[in-house]
Amino acid sequence: MRPGSDFSVSVQEADFDAGAEMGALxxxxxxxxxxxxxxxxxxDANDGNGVSAMTLExxxxxxxxxxxxxxxxxRQRWSLLRVRVIHRFGRLEPADRIVFVGVASxxxxxxxxxxxxxxxxxxxRAPFWKCEETPVxxxxxxxxxxxxxxxxxx
Amino acid sequence: MNVKxxxxxxxxxxxxxxxxxxxxxxxxxxxxxxxxxxxxxxNGWQALAGGRNVRAAVNQRMVGADEPVAAGDExxxxxxxxxx
Numbered sequence: 001m002r003p004g005s006d007f008s009v010s011v012q013e014a015d016f017d018a019g020a021e022m023g024a025l026x027x028x029x030x031x032x033x034x035x036x037x038x039x040x041x042x043x044d045a046n047d048g049n050g051v052s053a054m055t056l057e058x059x060x061x062x063x064x065x066x067x068x069x070x071x072x073x074x075r076q077r078w079s080l081l082r083v084r085v086i087h088r089f090g091r092l093e094p095a096d097r098i099v100f101v102g103v104a105s106x107x108x109x110x111x112x113x114x115x116x117x118x119x120x121x122x123x124x125r126a127p128f129w130k131c132e133e134t135p136v137x138x139x140x141x142x143x144x145x146x147x148x149x150x151x152x153x154x
Numbered sequence: 155m156n157v158k159x160x161x162x163x164x165x166x167x168x169x170x171x172x173x174x175x176x177x178x179x180x181x182x183x184x185x186x187x188x189x190x191x192x193x194x195x196x197n198g199w200q201a202l203a204g205g206r207n208v209r210a211a212v213n214q215r216m217v218g219a220d221e222p223v224a225a226g227d228e229x230x231x232x233x234x235x236x237x238x
Contacts (some may be wrong), residue, residue: 040238057163059230062214089238099238119238128237129163140164144232
């Protein structure tokens with residue numbers, strides 16, 4: 001699923017324009033009644049320590065396949081008109097954008113649910129790993145059990 | 155038979171390399187057996203030992219320990235993912 005199509009994923013180092021991505025989800029269509037989106041950002045603290053930056057590592061090739069598969073599952077569960085997923089990698093600082101998920105559908109229920117589903121599945125199935133820079137040194141972020149339960153409820 | 159093995163994140167750091175080409179010894183036919191074989195090298199490789207939180211993929215698809223490994227496969231080991 002490549003950029004430019006109705007269902008696309010991008011894994012990139014560059015930042016993205018969330019407003020432009022939102023607009024593109026309904027551009028040149030008259031059947032879109034709902035656009036839901038999520039933007040994930042780098043926080044300046046995690047697990048009791050300040051975070052000055054983080055580096056996101058990923059598995060080139062598998063990452064794109066995993067995201068495509070998650071979008072495909074969302075399309076099978078809900079009636080969706082467009083989906084856009086962007087996930088960044090590399091070194092990011094607090095307030096930087098990490099991830100964008102946008103979903104366009106005829107009605108809000110499908111857009112809300114699919115957007116949350118894609119994020120929950122991405123958290124447990126897309127091969128990304130965060131390494132944080134903190135005052136006590138660099139550390140790899142541990143996976144959260146709450147992320148597993150969030151994905152399991154679907 | 156040869157397989158390509160990749161390591162990511164904390165496993166890559168513990169092992170000290172991003173991957174390798176490997177000729178599998180006789181008797182190693184699954185992801186779980188390959189993981190145990192590599193962990194038995196000791197030192198940083200023990201990060202792959204049983205009981206640790208290690209996930210695996212074969213040909214870029216997440217799999218369980220019983221997944222067969224065949225010649226030409228790309229096998230990856232990594233910690234639970236933390237994107238998003």
